[in-house]
Amino acid sequence: MTVTTVDFELPAGLEARSPAEARGVDRDGVRLLVSRGTEVSHHRFTDLPGLLEPGDLLVVNNSATLPAAIETADGVRLHVSTEQPDGTWLVEPRQFAGARPGLRFIVPEGSLTLLRPFTSRLWVAAADVPGNRVSYLTRHGRAIRYSYTDRDWPLGVYQNAYATEPGSAEMPSAGRPLTGAVLAALAGRGVLVAPVTLHTGVASAEAHEPPYPEWFRVPAPTSRLIAHVRAGGHRVIAVxxxxxxxxxxxxxxxxxxxxxxxxxxxxxxxxxLTGLHEPRASHLKMLTAVAGEAALRAGYEAALRERYLWHEFGDVHLLLR
Structure with a gap:
């Protein structure tokens, strides 16, 4: 593995193809790799409360996952990403080579017309459908999935326990193992939890582009709590x-x-607190900024050696500075 180029080989056998529950493991029973600098330790996710200190703060993303994949009348699968401020949508035609400006896709109750490229795989599209993106996808979409998963899964497996604000095209999956039981144990330990909202767009598994603009909200109470926690010498942990x-x-x-x-x-x-990210994923650059290259190298070498599982249904990594 070379972290400088953010690249390594991921064996196919380390791809989590189904949710933990379907593998006979509780949702909060996935493995938890902990990195404290270059030192690593191995746990179950249910150990998390004991790994944090009273007064620490977990900040979670309360964005709920939408069923953001729809199928056109011609059988083309579209991943619907972000709704732009001008009302256009960003869409990704999956495994489709004929995208061009002016192409009109017939979809349930209306159409989507490609206007111009936005990235190498995303297009700006005019949406002639009833309602907004959230209401439309709720009626007609299904959860986005990639080829490493073994089949379509119900939308509920892509929702976090605290998700209250519909808007994400893909699951903010780091918090998937944060069940009610773990949250209660954290509260009993004196670990605080506060929300922000960031609606995720489509992050294709085949292209490793940097993130594009996404809508977010950091509520004033969360900002005040962060300041209070840090003033008291405690830690802020992003989920x-x-x-x-x-x-x-x-x-x-x-x-x-x-x-x-x-x-x-x-x-x-x-x-x-985050999942294990694919080779060359732009998220690895953020992890390097948070924990440093040496810590990331040691953590990923341990995850590969100990056969942790990758992707949204996989195991979890806690990096502490």
């Missing part, structure tokens, strides 16, 4: 890279185009 992006973008709400690179100073968080 997921989406939380880091939101917090580092500042208080309030709006669209963030922040891309966190290894040389950026991380000001708002002292640790990160």
């Amino acid at each position: 997921g890279t989406t939380v880091v992006r939101a917090l580092e973008s500042g208080a309030g709400e709006g669209w963030t185009d922040l891309v966190i690179e290894p040389d950026r100073e991380i000001r708002m968080v002292d640790g990160l």
Whole structure:
């Protein structure tokens, strides 16, 4: 593995193809790799409360996952990403080589017309459908899945226990093992929990582009609690890279185009709870910024050696600064 180029080989056998529950493991029973600098230790996720200290703060992303995949009348699968401020949608035609400006896809109750490329795989599209993106996808979509999963799974397996704000095209999956039981144990330990919102777009498993603008909100009570926790000498732990992006973008709400690179100073968080990310994924650059290259190298070498599982249904990594 070379972290400098953010690249390593991921054996196919380490891809989590189904939710933990379908593998005979409780949702909160996945493995938890803990990195404290270059030192690593191995746990179950249910150990998390005992690994944190009273007064520490977990910040979670309360964005709920939408069923953001729809099928056209011609059998083309579209992944619907973000709704732009002007009302256009960002869409990804999956495994379709004929995308061009003006192409009109017939979809349930209307159509989507491609206007112009947005990235190498995403298009800006005019949506001629009833309602907004959230209401439309709720009626007609299904959960996005990639080829490493073994089949379609119900939307519920892509929802976090605390998800209350519909809007994400893909699951903010770092918090998937945070069940009610674990949250109760954290509260009993004196670990605090506070929300932010960041609606994730489509992050294709085949292309490793930097993140594009996404809508976020950091509520004033969460900002005040973060300041209080840090003033008391306790730690702020982000649950997921989406939380880091939101917090580092500042208080309030709006669209963030922040891309966190290894040389950026991380000001708002002292640790990160996250999944294990694919080779060359842009998220690995953020992990390097949070924990440093040596810690990331040691953690991923241990995860590969001990056969941790990758992707949204896989195991979890806690990086502490």
